[in-house]
Amino acid sequence: MKYTEEHEWLRVEGDLVVVGITGHAAEQLGDVVFVELPETGTQVAAGDEASVIESVKAASDILAPLDGEIVEVNERLTTSPGLVNDDPLGAWFFKMKIDDLSVLDGFMDEDAYNALIG
Numbered sequence: 001m002k003y004t005e006e007h008e009w010l011r012v013e014g015d016l017v018v019v020g021i022t023g024h025a026a027e028q029l030g031d032v033v034f035v036e037l038p039e040t041g042t043q044v045a046a047g048d049e050a051s052v053i054e055s056v057k058a059a060s061d062i063l064a065p066l067d068g069e070i071v072e073v074n075e076r077l078t079t080s081p082g083l084v085n086d087d088p089l090g091a092w093f094f095k096m097k098i099d100d101l102s103v104l105d106g107f108m109d110e111d112a113y114n115a116l117i118g
Contacts, residue, residue: 002104003113004065009089012101016072019065020092021053021084024117029055032084037073038094044070051093053084065107068098 002010007025011018026032034054044050044064051062072095077083083091108116 001110002107003110003116004063004107005116006063006065007117008062008065010065010104010107011092012104013095015097015101016095017066017068017098017101017104018092018095019050019062020090021062021088022113022117023088026085026088029053029060029084030057031055032081035077035081035084035093037075037078038070040070040073042070044068044096053081062093064096066096066098066103068096070094071097 003022004010007022009020009022032053032055036052038050045067046064048064049061050064050070053060053062074092074094077091077093
C-alpha cells in the first residue's frame with residue numbers, strides 16, 4: 001500500500017490501482033454524510049478532482065493521484081457514506097487503470113505516511 005500527501009491510500013489489484021482515504025483523513029473529516037463518485041470511463045490527470053466527500057464538518061475533494069481512467073466506482077458509498085468512517089481501508093472510492101504501475105514507487109510507504117501525520 002502507498003500513500004499520498006493528500007491522505008489517500010493506493011493499493012494495487014492486478015493491473016488496477018484502488019484509491020481510498022486514510023483513517024487519519026476520515027477522522028479529521030468526522031461523520032461522512034455524502035460521497036460523489038466519478039463516472040466510469042472518465043480520463044483523469046493527477047491532481048484532477050475525482051470525487052467529493054462531505055462530512056458534518058467539511059466538504060473535500062478527492063483528487064486523482066495518477067493519470068489514468070476510472071474503471072470502477074464503489075457505489076455502496078453513495079447509499080452508505082458512513083462506510084468511510086467505519087472502515088477507511090475497506091471503503092475504496094474508485095479503481096483506476098494506469099499505463100505504468102512503477103509510478104507508485106514515488107509515493108510514500110506506511111512508515112513515511114505515519115511520519116507525515118506525526
